[in-house]
Amino acid sequence: MGVLELKDVWINFGGIRALAGLSVTLEAGEILGLIGPNGAGKTTVFNLVTGVYRPTQGSITFGGHDLARRRPCDIACLGISRTFQNIRLFQDLSVLDNVRLARHRRAGYSLLEAALRLPARGKGEAKLTADCMALLDLLGLAANAQDRAGSLPYGRQRTLEIARALATEPRVLLLDEPAAGMNSQESADLVGLIRRIHSDWKLSIFLIDHHMDVVMEACGRIVVLDYGEPIAEGTPGEIRANPRVIQAYLGEEVA
Amino acid sequence: MNAYHVQVLTFALINVIMATSLSLINGITGQFSIGHAGFMGIGAYTAGVLTVVYKLGFWPALAAGSLAAALAGLLVGLPTLRLRGDYLAIATLGFGQIINVAIINIPITGGPRGLTGVPAHTTLPLALAGAAMTYVILHNIIHSAHGRAMLAVREDETAAEAMGVDTTRVKVTAFTIGAGLAGLAGGLFAHRLMFLHPSSFDFIKSIDFLVMVVIGGSGNLAGAAGAAVFLTVLNELLRKAVELRMLLYAGLLILTMLLRPKGLFAGGVRRGRA
Amino acid sequence: MSPLELLQQVVNGVQLGVIYALVALGYTMVYGVVRLVNFAHGDVYMLGAFVGFFAATRLGLGFLPTLLVSMAACALLGVVIERLAYRPLRQAPRIAALTTAIGVSLLLQNLVRLTVGPNPRGFPELFTQRTLEFAGLRVYNISLIVLGVSLGLMLCLQYVVYRTRLGIAMRAVSLDKDAARLMGIDVDKVISVTFAIGSALAAAAGVMVALAYTRIDPFMGMLPGLKAFVAAVLGGIGNIGGAVLGGLLMGVAETMVVGMGLSTLRDAVAFAVLITVLLFKPAGLLGRAVREKV
Numbered sequence: 001m002g003v004l005e006l007k008d009v010w011i012n013f014g015g016i017r018a019l020a021g022l023s024v025t026l027e028a029g030e031i032l033g034l035i036g037p038n039g040a041g042k043t044t045v046f047n048l049v050t051g052v053y054r055p056t057q058g059s060i061t062f063g064g065h066d067l068a069r070r071r072p073c074d075i076a077c078l079g080i081s082r083t084f085q086n087i088r089l090f091q092d093l094s095v096l097d098n099v100r101l102a103r104h105r106r107a108g109y110s111l112l113e114a115a116l117r118l119p120a121r122g123k124g125e126a127k128l129t130a131d132c133m134a135l136l137d138l139l140g141l142a143a144n145a146q147d148r149a150g151s152l153p154y155g156r157q158r159t160l161e162i163a164r165a166l167a168t169e170p171r172v173l174l175l176d177e178p179a180a181g182m183n184s185q186e187s188a189d190l191v192g193l194i195r196r197i198h199s200d201w202k203l204s205i206f207l208i209d210h211h212m213d214v215v216m217e218a219c220g221r222i223v224v225l226d227y228g229e230p231i232a233e234g235t236p237g238e239i240r241a242n243p244r245v246i247q248a249y250l251g252e253e254v255a
Numbered sequence: 256m257n258a259y260h261v262q263v264l265t266f267a268l269i270n271v272i273m274a275t276s277l278s279l280i281n282g283i284t285g286q287f288s289i290g291h292a293g294f295m296g297i298g299a300y301t302a303g304v305l306t307v308v309y310k311l312g313f314w315p316a317l318a319a320g321s322l323a324a325a326l327a328g329l330l331v332g333l334p335t336l337r338l339r340g341d342y343l344a345i346a347t348l349g350f351g352q353i354i355n356v357a358i359i360n361i362p363i364t365g366g367p368r369g370l371t372g373v374p375a376h377t378t379l380p381l382a383l384a385g386a387a388m389t390y391v392i393l394h395n396i397i398h399s400a401h402g403r404a405m406l407a408v409r410e411d412e413t414a415a416e417a418m419g420v421d422t423t424r425v426k427v428t429a430f431t432i433g434a435g436l437a438g439l440a441g442g443l444f445a446h447r448l449m450f451l452h453p454s455s456f457d458f459i460k461s462i463d464f465l466v467m468v469v470i471g472g473s474g475n476l477a478g479a480a481g482a483a484v485f486l487t488v489l490n491e492l493l494r495k496a497v498e499l500r501m502l503l504y505a506g507l508l509i510l511t512m513l514l515r516p517k518g519l520f521a522g523g524v525r526r527g528r529a
Numbered sequence: 530m531s532p533l534e535l536l537q538q539v540v541n542g543v544q545l546g547v548i549y550a551l552v553a554l555g556y557t558m559v560y561g562v563v564r565l566v567n568f569a570h571g572d573v574y575m576l577g578a579f580v581g582f583f584a585a586t587r588l589g590l591g592f593l594p595t596l597l598v599s600m601a602a603c604a605l606l607g608v609v610i611e612r613l614a615y616r617p618l619r620q621a622p623r624i625a626a627l628t629t630a631i632g633v634s635l636l637l638q639n640l641v642r643l644t645v646g647p648n649p650r651g652f653p654e655l656f657t658q659r660t661l662e663f664a665g666l667r668v669y670n671i672s673l674i675v676l677g678v679s680l681g682l683m684l685c686l687q688y689v690v691y692r693t694r695l696g697i698a699m700r701a702v703s704l705d706k707d708a709a710r711l712m713g714i715d716v717d718k719v720i721s722v723t724f725a726i727g728s729a730l731a732a733a734a735g736v737m738v739a740l741a742y743t744r745i746d747p748f749m750g751m752l753p754g755l756k757a758f759v760a761a762v763l764g765g766i767g768n769i770g771g772a773v774l775g776g777l778l779m780g781v782a783e784t785m786v787v788g789m790g791l792s793t794l795r796d797a798v799a800f801a802v803l804i805t806v807l808l809f810k811p812a813g814l815l816g817r818a819v820r821e822k823v
Contacts, residue, residue, distance in 0.1 A: 508632030
C-alpha cells in the first residue's frame with residue numbers, strides 16, 4: 001500500500017484533456033520521478049495532488065485520506081508539501097520569514113497572545129526561530145537569513161523553496177523542476193541535497209524535472225507522461241532504453 | 256494649545272486608528288478594501304444611538320460599537336474575501352454604500368437629518384490612548400506568526416495555501432480586526448463631534464483613509480499613522496478649499512502610484528526580525 | 530400594476546438601460562484588454578455632458594454636432610488618461626492601477642468642479658420636447674432619440690468589433706495579450722483605441738442624459754458609473770454582449786423598483802445586484818471564469 005495513490009485520474013480543462021487515466025503510486029520512502037515533454041501534464045499532477053485542481057474523474061488518496069475535495073491548506077497539513085515550477089517565494093519577506101511562515105501552525109501561540117505580547121508569544125517565537133535557523137543552516141542558507149528572498153540568486157531561491165517546504169515537516173515532498181536553470185555543478189549538488197533530505201527526513205519524494213542527469217541519478221523509479229497519458233514506468237535504466245519514451249521526446253525517426 | 260488645536264489633534268488621533276486598521280487589511284494582508292468608512296459609521300452610530308437613545312454608559316457603548324463593526328466585518332468578509340483584486344475592491348465599495356443606505360433608512364439613526372445630542376466623552380488623552388493601544392496591538396500582531404501569515408497571503412496566496420495557511424481565515428481575521436478597530440474609532444468620533452451624519456461615513460471618507468495608507472506606505476504602520484496626522488492637519492488647513500484638497504489627494508494618489516508605489520514614506524518592505 | 534403600466538415601466542427601463550449599456554460597454558472593453566476597472570470611466574461620462582454643455586451653449590451647436598464634438602473630445606481624453614496614468618502601471622500589481630484610477634476619477638471631478646463650480650447646470654433644450662402617444666403608452670420624443678442613437682452606436686460597435694481587423698485585434702488582445710503581440714498586433718495602439726471608443730460611448734451617454742434630464746453637475750458620474758459597472762459585471766465583464774444585456778437589465782430593474790414605490794431603494798438595487806453576482810456567479814451571465822496558472 002503506497003503512501004500516495006492516484007487511481008485512474010482524469011482532468012479536463014474546457015475541451016482540453018490534460019490527464020487521461022493516470023494511475024501511479026508513490027511508495028513509502030521512494031524517490032519517484034515524473035518526466036515527459038513540455039505540456040505532458042506533469043505539473044497538473046502536482047496541482048491535483050495538492051488540491052489546486054479537482055480531478056474530473058478518478059481518486060487520489062494519501063495514507064487512506066481522500067484528497068480530491070480538500071483545500072490545499074488542509075492537504076498541506078496532512079503532510080504533503082511542494083515547490084513550484086515558477087518559484088513562488090514570498091519575495092518581499094526575508095529568507096527566515098519564508099521558512100518561519102511554513103511553520104505557522106506550529107508557532108504555539110494564539111493571535112490574542114501575539115496581540116498582547118504575552119509570554120507564550122516570546123517562547124513560541126524563540127523556538128520557532130531556532131528551529132528555522134537550524135533548518136536554514138542545514139541547507140546552507142543561514143548566512144542569508146535576513147536577506148530579502150527576492151534578492152537571492154536563482155539557484156539559492158530554489159534551495160530556499162525546498163527549505164520552506166521542509167519546514168512544514170511533510171511526509172511527502174513534491175519537487176517541481178528543482179533543477180531548472182542550474183548548471184551541472186549545481187545539479188550535482190542538488191542530487192546530493194535530495195538524497196540527504198530523503199534519508200535524513202525519511203521522506204517520500206515525487207520529482208518532476210527536465211534535467212535527465214538529475215532524474216536518472218536521484219530516482220529509483222520513473223513514470224513517463226506524454227499528452228496527459230502514462231506511456232512508461234520503470235527503473236531509470238529501463239526508461240532510458242524505452243523506445244516509446246525516446247519517440248515522445250525526440251519524435252518519429254525518419255526512415 | 257487652544258480648544259481648536261485640541262479638536263484637530265483629537266480627530267487626527269482617531270484617524271490614526273482608522274489608517275492603521277486599514278493598513279492591516281490593505282497593506283499587510285493585501286486585500287483592497289475601499290469601504291472602510293462604513294465600519295467607522297457602524298461603530299459611530301451603534302455607540303451614539305446607545306448613549307443617546309438608550310442612555311447606556313460610554314464604555315459599554317464604545318465596546319458595543321466596536322463589536323458591531325467587527326461583526327459587520329466578519330459578515331462582509333466571509334463572502335467577499337473569496338474575490339480577488341478589482342472585484343474585491345468593488346465589493347467592499349458596494350458594501351460601504353449599502354451600509355450608508357441602511358443608516359439613512361433606519362429611523363432610529365435620525366436618517367438624513369442626523370443624530371444629535373451625543374454626549375462629549377472623547378478627550379484628547381482618551382483618543383491618544385486609543386491610538387496608542389491600536390498601534391501597539393497591530394504592531395504586535397504584525398510581528399508575529401499570525402502577521403507573517405497575513406503578509407504571505409499578500410505576497411502569494413497560492414504558495415501560502417500550499418504551506419498550510421488557511422488563507423480565507425487569515426483574510427477574514429484581518430478584515431474583522433480592522434473593522435472592529437474602525438468601529439472603535441467611530442465610537443470615539445461620535446462622542447467628540449457630538450453629532451452624526453451619514454455623509455461622514457461615505458465613499459469620500461473611505462478615500463481619505465485610502466490616501467493615508469497609500470502615501471504612508473502600504474504595510475507601513477508608522478507611515479500610515481504619520482500620514483493620518485499629516486492629512487488631518489492638511490484637511491483643516493484646506494477646509495475652505497474643498498476642490499483644492501481633493502485635487503491634492505488625487506495628485507497624491509496618482510503620483511505616488513506612478514513614482515513611489517511603496518509609499519511616500521517608503522520603508523514598507525518588511526524584513527525579518529526575531 | 531396593470532399590464533399597460535408594466536409595459537410603460539419596461540419602456541422607461543429600456544431607455545435608462547441603453548444609457549447604462551453605453552457606459553457599461555466602456556468598462557467591459559477596457560477590462561477586456563487591460564484587466565483594469567477604470568474607475569474614472571463614470572467621470573468621462575460626466576465630462577461628455579459638460580463638453581456637450583459648452584458646445585451647445587458657447588458654440589451654439591445643434592444636437593448632432595454637440596454629440597460628435599463631445600464624443601471626439603472624450604475619446605481623446607480617454608487616450609490621454611490611459612497613456613499618462615495607466616500605461617506606466619501595466620506591469621504593476623492591479624491594486625496600484627486601481628488606486629491610480631481612483632485618483633484620476635477624483636481629479637476629473639474636482640477639475641470640473643473648480644472650473645465650472647459645484648452647482649448643477651441646466652443643459653439647453655436642443656429639441657422641443659414632445660410627448661407621443663403610442664397604443665396607450667406615452668413616449669417622449671427625446672426617449673426615441675436616445676434609443677435610436679444608442680442602438681445606432683451599439684450597432685456600429687458591433688460592426689467594428691466583429692467585422693473589422695481592428696475588432697479582431699481587440700478581441701485577440703483581450704484573449705491573450707502576449708500572443709497578440711507575437712502575432713504582430715500593436716497592442717499599445719489597440720489599447721488606446723479601446724479607451725477612445727469606450728470614452729466616446731460614455732460621452733454620448735452623458736450628452737443624451739443631459740438632454741433628457743437637463744441637470745448636469747460634476748458628480749453626476751459617480752452613481753451611474755457604479756451602476757454601469759455593475760451592469761458590466763452582471764453581463765460578464767469583458768463580454769460586449771453582456772454589457773448590453775446587463776445595462777438593459779439594470780435599467781429595467783431600477784425603473785421597476787421606483788415604479789413599485791420603493792424609490793429610496795433605487796440605488797441599493799445596483800449594490801444588491803453587485804453583491805449577488807459577485808457571490809454566486811462572478812463570471813456574470815455571459816462571461817467566462819478565468820483560471821490562474823499555478
